[in-house]
Amino acid sequence: MKSFLTSSLFALLASTAMADKITLYTSQPNADAQRTVDAFIAANPGTEVDWVRDGTTKLMARLRAEIEAGNPQPDVLLIADTVTLEGMAQEGLLTAYQSPEAANYDAALYSPEGFYHSTKLITTGIVYNTGVEAAPTSWNALADASLKGQVAMPSPLYSGAALIHLATLTGDESLGWDYYEGLAANEARAQGGNGGTFKAVASGEKPYGMVVDFLAIRNKAEGSPVDFVFPEEGVSYVTEPVAIMSSAKNVESAQKFVDFLLSDAGQELVLDMGYIPARDGMGVPEGFPARDDIKLMAFDPAEALKNAEANKAKFSELFGAE
């Protein structure tokens, strides 16, 4: 009880006395989130960061509940996709900030009003267990009858990146919804997020999968029996944008956080953690082809936002998922 009281007391003190504290909601993996926060604090001594990690969809549900209860916690969001943030910006839940660092970014990577800025490129490609005989090279290979019951993928009902992946592939002329119908007929498993999908492939339970690049490439470097393929049709991508809530209690430090993520040092860290940085003129991490060789599939965020609900409904119908 004593420690409980003490901790409550500290929490109270922290929220009143320590003005220079921001709360971050992020969908980055735990270890990356901690590294990002540590680097930011090192560059901005005196600022504290509390962070919470969860999948983008679940994090948004939590945030919605907090808004409804009149007590939104985060100052800053660093989550998978621009579509979610575009929706929030339209609802007036985000505050605009023109970061001076934006000059070094492709204009397509941030909102013109400054509601959100992309921090990295996370592509979704094919992952396979190295125990299989032949490596797939195209999206179509996963819908081939020879791989029946062998494929796993993250559910767009669960992961922001997966929803964008769905929008990208179904929007592609050569693939479209026919492709997803093929996957469904092939009994591809579409449950949970990228984490669960990677696990299924690394464990060999489902030797083939669609997954975000860094999970596969990074774990491969650690010895996991997996390999990652950039399919010939190209890859879908999310950009993990950062945004400041309009309800932020500490806007000044939140802006510093945004600037840090977009700065040279912040992008070096992104590279070092094994992601493709969004900033112009940066390299790619080990294990990736040169950035010019990565073919990005066409994607329209506004269109994706408009179709999000219909896409989810159609997907549920095809895969019988809740």
Added chain:
Amino acid sequence: MGATLKTGGSRAESRLLSAILVVAICLTLAPVVRLFVEGITDKGAPSLALMQEVLAQPSTLSALKHSLVTAGFGTVVSLVLGAAFAFLVALTDLRAKAALVFCLMIPMMIPPQITALSWTQIMGPSSVLLKTLGLAPPLGSPQPLYSPEGIILLLGIQHMSIIFLTLRAGLRSIPQDVVEAARISGARGLRTWWQVVLPLTLPSLAAGTAITFVTALGNFGIPAMLGIPVGYATLPTLVYQKLAGMGTTVLAEVSVLAMLIGAVAVAGILLQRFFQGRQKLHLVGSTARPLALPLGAARLPVEIALWGVVCAILVLPMFGLLATSLVPAYGVPLRLDTVTFELWHEVLFRQPVTARAFVNSFGLAAGAALALMVICLPLAWLMERRKTRLARLFDSLLDLPYALPGVVLSIAMILLLIKLPFTDATLYGTIWIIFLAYIARFFAVMFRPIQASLKQLDPAMDEAAQSVGASLYRRLRDVILPLSAPAAAAGAILVFLTAFNELTVSALLWSSGTETLGVVIFNLDDSGETGMASALAMTIVFVVMALMALIQLMSRRFPKGVVPWQT
């Protein structure tokens, strides 16, 4: 109850009773009532439209079916395992019974999601253990535990301790004379068991079965870890998925689902009451000496079999968990050159959420145990002395928050506390909502043992103190507290250990900064960090086993009845 008691109690007692009773009712029954109101109203007017709509959804019916199937067959598994152990431990001359009982208690004290996590590590093509031994099934073979059968097996193992404990308590109340009389009359071995012991224990067996069924019905950790990956939803995981995916906009809808789980649970409890009501066996004779039927030549094989089962359900999965936590990435076989403590270091020392969760879980568990002791001690005593109508009503309903699955209670708590009456404040998103939910959930766990011990108290002691002018407070402190302290301590230990491992309630109530240990493990595994989740899970298993061992070691200094698994 003497005439003095009816008329002689002080007015202070009445006032205190009413005050504590109001607090207790607010804490335990108000959320349940609030939930009920949500399900049967629409914008303030009574309506069954929402209920009809939700009950007509195919996903509701399939989740209900899945819940009944997994909880039902899971109970059968518990029954077989738990009853076999209880009969053999309570009736025969097995050696090292204390050690066996201690090991059997561990599955109950380990959070269900850790049980599920550890079992998935030793089976399927992913198993580091099987890979290391070269026995792993081929690529593409499914993880066999991701199935209804897997959920049933693990629910059965998780809850066998409940059957074991209730049945052993029942067996212990059978006087040795009865069995000896049967033996003298010529009954031997199995016949003694079949014709004498079994009929006498049927009521406690039935009651234990009902509790196990209700507990399995409310279990979230196991179906969440094993069912969600393959889209096999039970009612609690359906509620979780709806709330996690859509937030509080679906509160009304999930409150109907919650009531559905509640209805099934209450049916189970009524069944238990029915069987307990039939337990009208009047037994005479001393129960001091435990039974010790000789197993003869069968003793060693039976002992080997029992310890083999304990090993399979306890030690093996823990090895799986350990192996997964020691390799650098998922899918790497464990060899001397691949062992690394990197994940342990990361999760224990680099992730601030771990320390936060330890403080939260420890504080919540200790706080709930302490607060409940403070409320339940005087309340149980006053309710025993002054049987007002309200007190009797409360007595018959106070098991409800514990009997209802955790998901149901969480929804009820959110509904009750998301907007505090007469203010703009909310407790949703703070640690207090979890704390209050724990108080409601574990109220009966603390109250019932204290009540049972006070029922055996001779009222003369208190009356003597009263007759020499001791005040209410002094009598509580000097007479009642010392006499019921062992029961309260046993309740506190149980509350602490269960709350420390809790997931179901906090999974829906946690927020930034208020994560509990159960939530952290679940979320780590969910995001693909299975190695880190395993490392943290191992740490918690060690902590729980150390706590239990400490209590066991100190049990000789405690009065009889303090250590819950020794009563």
